[in-house]
Amino acid sequence: MTSLFFTYSKPKVLQALRYHFITRKEIKFIVILVNLFAIVAATFYYFKKVSAYVFLGSSCLWFCLMISFWYVLPNVIYRKSKTFKDRLKVSFExxxxxxxxxxxxxxxxxxxxxxxxxxxxxxHLYFDSRSFFIIPKDAFEPDKISEVRKILKEKIKPDG
Structure with a gap:
């Protein structure tokens, strides 16, 4: 059907990995929980119910979480994966x-x-909730993206 050659762009791959993390249900839950904890700590600190250390601790937890999901994890995965540095040929049969x-x-x-x-x-083509393969849209001619989108939606049926 369709074949294409491509290489990955590091900034775009990092953004795709961030997108992957942010769309995971367990990550969303953790982010919401830490944000709620930070808001409650800030509110309690404002009303002098907790010390500044509690507020500082919740702020540090929030910053660490955001830094790990936004910078550390995507960069670690990018460095460990040889695939992102290769020139690939993908064929849709x-x-x-x-x-x-x-x-x-x-x-x-x-x-x-x-x-x-x-x-x-x-x-992003997922094998399961953690394993996936990404195909860059810029590997396709602009007028072919809607055709590829249609093929992928026909071929890949979501579970459930």
Whole structure:
């Protein structure tokens, strides 16, 4: 059906990884919980119910959480993954998706993917809630993106 060659752009991959983290239910829950804790601590501090150390502690927890999800985790994953530094060829076939680089190749049947999410720069093809493959939109000609989107939505049926 369709084949394309591409390399990844580090800033865009980091943004895609951030998008992945922020869309996870467990991460959303933790962020909401830490934000609520920070708001309650700030309110209690304002009314002199807790010491400044409690407020400072909740603020530090909030900053650490945001820094880890926004900078640390995406950079660690980017550095550990060779895939983001390779030149890849991806082929969309009728029954499977085929990926190859200088080191070898791999194919997955469309049924191996559990879902697909579209972010500003990528199509995220999920195997499960933690494993995914990203395909940059800028690898396609602008007039082909809607066609690719349609193919991916037809081929990748979400669970449930």
């Amino acid at each position: 009728q029954q499977h998706m085929f990926i190859e680089n200088d080191g070898g190749s791999r194919s997955w049947p469309w049924t191996a993917f559990s879902s697909m999410i579209e972010s500003p720069y990528f199509f």
